[in-house]
Amino acid sequence: MNTTLGTGAGTARPANSVRVVIVDDHAIFRSGLKADLDASIHVVGEAATVEQAIAVIVQQRPDVVLLDVHLPGGLGGGGREVIAGSAALLSTTRFLALSVSDAAEDVVAVIRAGARGYVTKTISGAEITDAVFRVAGGDAVFSPRLAGFVLDAFGTAPADIADDELDKLSARELEVMRLIARGYSYKEVAKELFISIKTVETHVSAVLRKLQLSSRHELTKWAAERRLL
């Protein structure tokens, strides 16, 4: 699960094009998404179930997998199970979770399985293209909703020195998450906080890492409880 974590720093956009596999159980959504993506993104495979997804990912070894959180098949684990089933490829293939779902439990589960980000399906073609390049380059992509989940799960108070660093967000990370939750793009966050976009990316990657590695039991408990609301 942690094999991709070190790669967030250096790489910018991959040279020319990005190879993508789309995993979603609705054919109409897949073709719509395909049509919306920029020409520099090549869709090299599609899948509608957990089994199909793992097979096509292992065969195609894409740069990025656009992965629906909810999928039929397998053991019922959906997107999380697809990532677990392709774990050997996590150093070269990045996963971007895509969902209409509000269930924090499911979203947190795919992120903790190794996804580099989460966006909602209302995202525009240009935005998703940007997100694909960002994830392919090793960065994390947080939608407002994921930022909100993070703030809710980790709390909105900054870390004390005494806290385990994985269990709390720093004051700066909180600021970045709040702005993303408010709908700010990375560029707008950078401008608002007088920092570079690269620094924003670094903060977001750090939060992703905490979300993936934090052992605090509250995270899972929180997500499970949130589902009941």
Add this chain to the structure above:
Amino acid sequence: MEDLLGNAVEVVTVGDAAMTEAHEALVQASREAMLNASRHGGGTVSVYLEASDGQAEIFIKDRGPGFELGDVPADRLGIRESIIGRMKRHGGSAAILSTGDGTEVRLRLPAAAEHAEGKS
């Protein structure tokens, strides 16, 4: 709201707090701001609510062309009354930040505000 105006509205909420009468005003003010954002703004409207014991904040952001508050005709009361006035009457505050890239309405209601004043 989405059905009413045809724009996507993305709502993100963090935290929880007991509703008071002042919170009702906060909700009404943000409703007005969301309507404005959908009507005059553009693109996806982002709404972020953060509630804690100390205060409640709501941010409403659009990606429209922006505007100058001073350019709004004096007889248009949506922003002055329904947003800024309403927040003030209930012990809160409202700020509007508008640029060519969009507008953000920031509403803040301290928890103590419910005692500051009663009905509007």
